[in-house]
Amino acid sequence: MKTIAVINGPNLNRLGAREPEVYGSETLKDLEDRLTAEASALGVSLRFHQSNHEGDLVDLFGKLADEGVTGVILNGAAYTHTSVALRDAISASGLRVVEVHISNIYSREDFRKHSYTAAVAVGVITGLGFDGYSYALSHLAAL
Numbered sequence: 001m002k003t004i005a006v007i008n009g010p011n012l013n014r015l016g017a018r019e020p021e022v023y024g025s026e027t028l029k030d031l032e033d034r035l036t037a038e039a040s041a042l043g044v045s046l047r048f049h050q051s052n053h054e055g056d057l058v059d060l061f062g063k064l065a066d067e068g069v070t071g072v073i074l075n076g077a078a079y080t081h082t083s084v085a086l087r088d089a090i091s092a093s094g095l096r097v098v099e100v101h102i103s104n105i106y107s108r109e110d111f112r113k114h115s116y117t118a119a120v121a122v123g124v125i126t127g128l129g130f131d132g133y134s135y136a137l138s139h140l141a142a143l
Contacts, residue, residue, distance in 0.1 A: 001045055002070045004140050006035060006133065008050040009057060009077035015102075022103050024129060031130050038134055042141040054079055054086065061089040071096040071140035073133055080105075080115045087116040096143065098136035101126040 008028065011018055016027035032048050039046045047069065051057050057079065064072065072095050079086050080099070090097050097120065104127025105112040118124045123139065125132035 001043065002141060003045045003047060003068065004039070004071045004073065004137065005047045005049060005060075005064050005069050006032070006073045006137075007057065007060065008048075008075045009079050010052040012075060012077055013050050013052070024102070026130060031133060034130060035133055035137060038137055039141070042137065044137075044141045046137075054083055058083075058085050058089040061086075061093040061095065065093040065095055069095065071098070071143065073098050073100055073136040073140065074117065074121070075100045075102065075133075076117050080117050081112055082116070084116055087120055090117055091120045096140060097121045098139060099124040100132045100136050102129055102132065103127060 013028055015023055015031065016025055028050060035046055049060055057076070074097050076083070076086055076099065080101070099115065099117055099121040105115070106126065115124065125135055128135070
C-alpha cells in the first residue's frame with residue numbers, strides 16, 4: 001500500500017482560529033479527517049505531520065524517504081518563502097512532493113509570491129482551500 005505524508009508548516013495548527021477570512025473556519029483536524037476518508041477510498045495510507053519548527057521539517061524529509069513514503073503533500077506555509085534548507089531537504093529526499101497553499105499566494109503580499117520549494121516539487125496548487133490537498137492526494141495516489 002502506498003503511503004503519502006501530509007506535512008503542514010508553521011501556524012497551520014491554528015487553522016480555524018487564524019485569519020478565517022483568509023484560511024477559512026475549518027481546522028487542521030477537519031482537514032485530516034477529510035483526507036483520511038479520501039485516502040481510504042483511494043487505497044492509500046496517510047501520515048500527518050505539523051511543525052512550527054524549520055529543523056523538524058528538514059529532518060522529516062530524510063526520515064520519510066528512509067521509511068519508504070511514496071509522496072508528500074506539503075504546505076510549507078511561511079517556510080515556502082524563506083527556507084533554502086527546506087528546499088534542499090526536499091531535493092535530497094528524492095520524494096515526489098506536491099506543494100499546496102490554502103490561499104492564493106499570488107494575490108497576497110509580494111514576499112509570498114516567491115516559493116523556494118516550488119522548483120523541487122512536481123506541482124503547485126494554490127488558492128483552492130482544502131480542495132487543493134484533495135487534488136494533490138489524488139495525483140500522488142495515481143502515480
